[in-house]
Amino acid sequence: MPFQDYLVRERVKQAKLLxxxxxxxxxxxxxxxxxxxxxxxxxxxxxxxxxxxRQFKKGEGR
Structure with missing residues (x-):
């Protein structure tokens, strides 16, 4: 996996937590x-x- 893809995935993972x-x-x-x-x-x-x-925050897709 290219570093840029890894970085975006980690940022999304952190965003999910927040x-x-x-x-x-x-x-x-x-x-x-x-x-x-x-x-x-x-x-x-x-x-x-x-x-x-927005959908994730509302509880969809978890």
Whole structure:
């Protein structure tokens, strides 16, 4: 696995944890884990998790 893919997966993993354990807004979580672009964050999150960050936070896809 290329390093960039590994890094994105780790960032999404950290974002999942923050979505479950904090009341931070999704854009704040995206920034906190290292994504500068919300659209890119949402796209990669959905590609890896199968749902959008908003859906994940609501309990879908867990």
């Amino acid at each position: 979505l479950l354990t904090t009341d931070l807004k999704i854009y704040e979580i995206a920034e906190k884990v290292g994504f500068e672009d919300m659209n890119y964050f949402t796209q990669r999150f959905k590609q890896i998790a199968g749902v959008t960050p």
